[in-house]
Amino acid sequence: MIPRRPRYGFAQTALIAAVTAALTACGKKEEAPPPAPQETIVKIGHVAPLTGAIAHLGKDNENGTALAIEEANAAGVTIGGQKIKFEMMGEDDQADPKVGTTVAQKLVDAKVAGIVGHLNSGVTIPASSLYNQAGIPMITASATNPALTEQGFKNIFRVVGRDDQQGPAVANYLMSQHKPKTVAVLDDATAYGEGLANEVEKTLKAAGVKVLPREKGTDKTTDWKAILTKLKGRKPDAVFYGGMDATGGPLLKQARELGLRAVFAYGDGACTDKMKELAGDASEGLICSQAGIPVKAASQSFLDGYKAKFSADPILYAPFTYDATNLLIEAMKKADSTDPVKYLPELQKISFKGASGQIEFDDKGDRKDAEMTIFTMKAGVIEPLAIIKSGKSMTMEEYVAAAGGAAAAPAVTPAETPPAAEAAPATEPAKQ
């Protein structure tokens, strides 16, 4: 009989061999410069829902951060005399506030240097107070509820617009183009959906448009027929829904099935090309807004880099998570420290040209002069109709010509930026 011990030993050896092989494989994939022992690892946390109904948007966000980190590592960053290797610690908050605070605590315990996330307002707001207690800077690239930056936290930032900008923007567009007399406002009973719907309702009512009593679904609703049937009896001219694409798609499709002819308008959570897939032909003519520039208007170097790394096009907020990550790295470089206490002041007064344009923060941590874009669904893709910045409306072509050209146009970007060569790595600081 073969005794048991050697077998056990073999298993152990095999395990060690496997782990070593796996580690070596990982090391090779990173295509890092020859392993330097003095390399310091700095973790940047990224949180978004990676499972559940809007996992596709969460993954898109994470890709933006992963790309920024990869580029920074490839370019090589030295902070405080030490070579830095950034690592992303990607967490899944399942779009659930309870899970959100749990993973937030996990990131705090892991002592990450900065956080990009979360995706949903309803998850970001409770998590932000944990980051605030820990003093770790957090930049969200998609949470648009105004309450987030109204808490007075000094380390909480956002690189997209707020719903009290987005709501009026989409409501005004709806009123100017379609002149509805009666509008039904729906939401998904989340902090984001309800908050945005409130802003839209406020704007509509201020303009004297009749708004029907609010109807609510949830962020998991697939059956909208009861609500839609009720709405049909009240004959609204337009319907606004504050919610995500996973619920907005079935809503729109079922509305058309029931013969509801109203114009539909959605917020940024449902302003994706995926609407065509989820709502089919019913999506044609949908109006929607995004709290930022259209993905397609992001810098070419970002778009190319994303496509090359993930063999897919960015969906919604990837340019913003990409920028948020670069902002963290940039502030660390400026402060010459990865210590949140030391680099936070740099982050507050940063002026940085990212993939989504010039970024500066106001006192609350909101992006100054954030753009809003109004889209319509045309032949299965969302087409930007108007980009609204500082109260001015322009077309996509005008915006790209102004921001993406060889020189930054003074009319759009107040800060003077040197000609940003398209080929330059995006991590390259923009000189003041």
Place this chain on the structure above:
Amino acid sequence: MDIFLQQVINGLTLGSVYAIVALGYTMVYGIIQLINFAHGEVVMLGAMVAFTVITTLVGAQVPLSPLLIVLVGTLAAIPVCMATGYMLERVAYRPLRRAPRLAPLITAIGMSIILQHIAMLVWSRNNLAFPQIIPLITFEVAGATITAVQIGIILISLALMAGLTYLVYRTKLGIAMRATAENAPVAALMGVSVDRVIASTFLVGAALGAIAGVMFGSYYGIAHYTMGAVLGLKAFSAAVLGGIGNLAGAMVGGLLLGLVEALGAGYIGDLTDLCRWPLVSGWFSERCATDGHLILFGSNYQDVFAFVVLILVLVFRPSGLLGERVADRA
């Protein structure tokens, strides 16, 4: 009135799907007094398999009529679900048949989580747009619209219910099933192969689940790996409402629950609008004057109705509407 009729039509369609899923729960419970909590996942698998087959066929532009493509999708989903149902019984329940009641319940929940995550790995975590290729034909009935898909769902459900009733009350397998439900050891002594009967119960339930999954997908046009959980729970509530273990009960319970949900979601907002009740509107006169409405419970409470019904039934009539079995089985 047309709005009311429309809600009834919506409710009946939804209720038919619930009824078919509820049959799967109730058959298994009737025979081995086990609540097969993984049944919702079987329904989800049915929708997913049909999704893949239909999308592939549509993508390959197979020259078949849409109806035939959906039929092929369903026929592909049925064996997969039956295999899953059989596997569940063989792996998770049969070894525990003599174990305390709680043990198979826990393995049921475990299997449901496993199936969900397998589906996530296979079909991704995205919402899948279930191809709604059956052309949208609508009929006007007294101001309400009913689509061909809705008519189809209701009719197929009724046919399935009739077929199942025939199977249970008129065939040899049905007699064996009822004998096993009555008293398994005695049935075994009479020459009934109890294991085989139980396995076939799972197979029939899973086949019904597959069809329900395709119906749900074609009706709402969406499929997701978590769709089975809530659907399963609601169908379970429907089964309890009708009297778990009772076939007619599951059918009645399913239809009733669909109606309660549709009418509830459609009218709860108006009924709980405090401004419309003279008795209390005085207290909120300011709010009512500016806004006109003060709605206590909105239509987002739709999903709550199923569970309110479940609680009420368990409190006031534990054996369900049609259940003649005593409560100690529940």
